[in-house]
Amino acid sequence: xxxxxxxxxxxxxxxxxxxxxxxxxxxxxxxxxxxxxxxxxxxxxxxxxxxxxxxxxxxxxxxxxxxxxxxxxxxxxxxxxxxxxxxxxxxxxxxxxxxxxxxxxxxxxxxxxxxxxxxxxxxxxxxxxxxxxxxxxxxxxxxxxxxxxxxxxxxxxxxxxxxxxxxxxxxxxxxxxxxxxxxxxxxxxxxxxxxxxxxxxxxxxxxxxxxxxxxxxxxxxxxxxxxxxxxxxxxxxxxxxxxxxxxxxxxxxxxxxxxxxxxxxxxxxxxxxxxxxxxxxxxxxxxxxxxxxxxxxxxxxxxxxxxx
Numbered sequence: 366x367x368x369x370x371x372x373x374x375x376x377x378x379x380x381x382x383x384x385x386x387x388x389x390x391x392x393x394x395x396x397x398x399x400x401x402x403x404x405x406x407x408x409x410x411x412x413x414x415x416x417x418x419x420x421x422x423x424x425x426x427x428x429x430x431x432x433x434x435x436x437x438x439x440x441x442x443x444x445x446x447x448x449x450x451x452x453x454x455x456x457x458x459x460x461x462x463x464x465x466x467x468x469x470x471x472x473x474x475x476x477x478x479x480x481x482x483x484x485x486x487x488x489x490x491x492x493x494x495x496x497x498x499x500x501x502x503x504x505x506x507x508x509x510x511x512x513x514x515x516x517x518x519x520x521x522x523x524x525x526x527x528x529x530x531x532x533x534x535x536x537x538x539x540x541x542x543x544x545x546x547x548x549x550x551x552x553x554x555x556x557x558x559x560x561x562x563x564x565x566x567x568x569x570x571x572x573x574x575x576x577x578x579x580x581x582x583x584x585x586x587x588x589x590x591x592x593x594x595x596x597x598x599x600x601x602x603x604x605x606x607x608x609x610x611x612x613x614x615x616x617x618x619x620x621x622x623x624x625x626x627x628x629x630x631x632x633x634x635x636x637x638x639x640x641x642x643x644x645x646x647x648x649x650x651x652x653x654x655x656x657x658x659x660x661x662x663x664x665x666x667x668x669x670x671x672x673x
Contacts, residue, residue: 415470422639436492468643511627537562542581601661644670
């Protein structure tokens with residue numbers, strides 16, 4: 366989730382650390398390939414048919430134009446980034462945006478823009494919608510209609526093989542790294558420590574604040590940390606790139622907060638009903654789960670494209 370600017374910086378740093386060159390395993394369906402994920406520019410929406418009910422809800426102006434413009438910050442693998450050709454948007458969000466456009470029978474135009482300029486761009490009419498791992502906050506809902514399409518969240522990474530047999534409930538007294546300025550540091554880990562440990566008379570989780578996730582994973586690898594608490598999508602990508610170094614605990618950490626992320630468009634937009642119908646249609650396709658599986662986010666699936 367795009368919760369803080371420092372979290373974005375850490376995710377971008379993670380991309381640099383891992384060089385975006387590793388080859389993950391293959392996946393089923395239209396994403397199946399032996400080439401590295403960073404080179405896979407295949408369009409997952411190939412062969413997907415438009416949803417007549419979604420098309421029927423389209424405003425005439427969009428039918429006439431035949432195109433949707435989506436704004437994304439293409440800097441956060443595995444959610445939203447550029448392939449090694451430095452041209453093709455790839456990741457979970459580009460996959461799902463392409464599927465949405467297909468369901469509406471429209472072409473899709475990508476606009477790569479900084480995260481903090483997306484909402485002003487939508488409000489100013491430069492972009493039709495965004496699919497960039499954005500959560501529906503109270504402030505955003507004042508200017509955007511937002512439609513759920515994924516479940517985000519936080520997760521714990523532990524050394525390969527999990528030698529201490531840790532679970533989300535047995536972290537009391539352990540050294541768990543968090544990144545400076547992240548929601549994991551500021552909110553989630555203190556809360557988790559309180560209800561899983563301190564209120565039960567056990568020692569608190571020892572949060573170790575580090576400048577970025579690269580440093581956290583390095584210290585985990587050298588056994589100076591027992592775990593790393595970070596954004597689930599970032600850890601999923603790092604696990605693909607470094608499969609022999611650490612694993613993610615499942616299920617994800619229950620932080621007792623709404624972790625859904627949403628596509629956004631201008632408040633009261635005439636496009637909202639059609640986009641909601643198209644997203645719901647996408648959630649019911651096999652390609653939806655194929656994309657999540659391919660990018661290591663199988664736990665992110667939801668079933669209802671609720672309007673926030």
